[in-house]
Amino acid sequence: MREEEKKRSSRKIGMKNFFKKKRVFPAIYIGAAAILLTTFLVWQARTPDNVEQPDFSYEENAERQIADEDALEVGKPVEDFSWPVANEDDIEVVTYFYDTTASDEEQEAAIIYDGNNFYPSTGIAIAAKDGETFDVQAAMSGKVKAVKEDTVLGNVVVIEHAEGIETVYQSLQNVNVTEGDEVKQGEVVGKAGRSLLNEEAGIHAHFEIRKDGVPVNPLNYFKKSLTTLQNQEVTEGEEADEDASEETEEQDETGTSEEDSSNEDEENRDANENDQE
Known part of the structure; x- marks a missing residue:
């Protein structure tokens, strides 16, 4: 043991x-x-051959292929509306936008006279301080929507920047773009010239910013983004046109009544002279 x-x-x-x-x-x-x-x-x-194995293979962009034109642009810079000239210190505003909230003097300065007719300015007219012509530039990148020759307004260029947002350039003597062109901010679209509608402005360029066809005061949107205008309720342009049209009709009616009164006075004087004879 x-x-x-x-x-x-x-x-x-x-x-x-x-x-x-x-x-x-x-x-x-x-x-x-x-x-x-x-x-x-x-x-x-020992796994049977007839058992279907899960497919973990990768098929490149299967049914999700993105075309080159549909590719999203990453880091696209946000643009602000700029003056349609290279140096705003070289130009001056000779005709202002007709604003219904402005003073009587400012509204009078925003009226364009054309013979016996006058119209509210739907934009601003800018001219060089030296009186010479100058390059007119795109105030923001966009696509040229229209290029027209107008006997009264001069050459006209319309650039679309987003749905319903456009800039208009009038009184151009030369045009460097055609309809359908993609233009960058600062690209020259033409040169300042003259127009029959605003002859008093001399060599100038008429510039407008429009939202859904309604002109707004460009001075209120320079150095502001496109989103600012898109989020803005626009009614001032319509009111300006209506008010100015009403004033025009009132003055026309006043002018007509004065003429009628003067004609009646002349007829009365002639009748008195005949009676005296």
Whole structure:
């Protein structure tokens, strides 16, 4: 019995000494991992061929291909409306926008006289301080919507910048763009010239900003973004046209009544002279 006990104790001591060795546990872990990996590979190899495996392949832009013209432009700079000239210090405003909220003097200065008729200015007329012609530039990037020759307004260029937002350039003597052109802000569209509608302005360029066909005061939107105008409720241009038209009709009626009165006075004088004779 004692011999068996001695054998058992010697075995325990041997086992303890064995597990005390540094490389025993790493070897056991590696061996267990090898057994698990082998078991997995054997199981995968026994998978039936008729079982459909999931497709994790990548198909480039499958049914989502974006054309070059539809690509989104990242980091596109936001533009503000600029003066339609290279240097605004070289020009001056000779005719202002007709604003219904302005004083009587300012409104009078914004009236364009054409013989016996007069019209409210729907934009601003700018002229060089030296009286010479100058380059007229695009106030904002956009697409040329129209180029027209007008005997009264001179050459006219219309540039569309967004849906319903346009700038208009009139009284041009030369035009450098054609309909459909894409123009950048600051690109020359023509040169200042003359027009029959505003002859008193001399060599000038008439400039307008319109929203949904309604002219707004350009001086209120220079150095402001397109979004500012898009978010603005525009009614002043319509009111200006209506008020000015009403004033024109009133003055025309006044002028007609004065003429009628003078004619009646002359007829009365003639009748009195005949009676006296």
